[in-house]
Amino acid sequence: MIAIVVDGKTFQLSPETAAKLADYRYLKAEHAGHSYLVRTGEDAVMAAGDNRLLYGDEASIKAAIDAEGGASLAKNDLVVQRLARMGYKQPFVATVTLGGERPSLRSMITGSGGPHAVSVGLRAAQGIDANVTVDTGSSSAAEELSRLLDEKRASVADSVQGTTGPELATLLAKVAHDATVKADPGAGQVDLYVHVSSDSLDALVHAAEKSLPLSEAYKALRLYQLVVPSP
Secondary structure, three states, X not given: OEEEEOOOOOOOOOHHHHHHHHOOOOEEEEEOOEEEEEEOOOEEEEEOXXXXXXXXXXXXXXXXXXXXXXXXXXXXXXXXXXXXXXXXXXXXXXXXXXXXXXXOHHHHHHOXXXXXXXXXXXXXXXXXXXXXXXXXXXXXXXXXXXXXXXXXXXXXXXXXXXXXXXXXXXXHHHHHHHOEEEEEOOOOEEEEEEEEEHHHHHHHHHXXXXXXXXXXXXXXXXXXXXXXXXX
């Protein structure tokens, strides 16, 4: 689940919003006296208070509601296991559920179904250390994802240059090249680690500031914010 907090904004799932999302097969649902919108089997969204918007799968939305009433995700063994595996010594630790926690027999055999969860740990130590674990649900899926990531990072510069500009694309390609990607078939997961030095971080920031494509994208976003009325 992702919690989005925006100061000064009030999120409300008004009848008009519900009607618009109904076209995309989102239906109104309730849990413990709280209303939210859900697209069955995919994702859900709920306005929580005046400035928080919760988004995730339906189980995560229900868990957030239960937590407010005194329950806790600490009772979710899979969440606890993922966070413990990442380690609590890092200043920032998070885990996001993307799909079903329990893979079917078919997905375990074929490796299909996509990642189930992503866990992230960040530490600032003469730069940034980032640890990422992707739970795939099966050994074959872990090996398949590891191979795919290795293939894709070889062409990062070409893939992102149109969005970032050549200078930033080159720097991002180096970060991808220096990252380690390792499949753990026994656990059905892929572990990624990368260290970005302070100098590299500075270079990335400066390149992003000079990036014409990013500048144009930011201008387009600002124009959208000015033209489209706030809900």
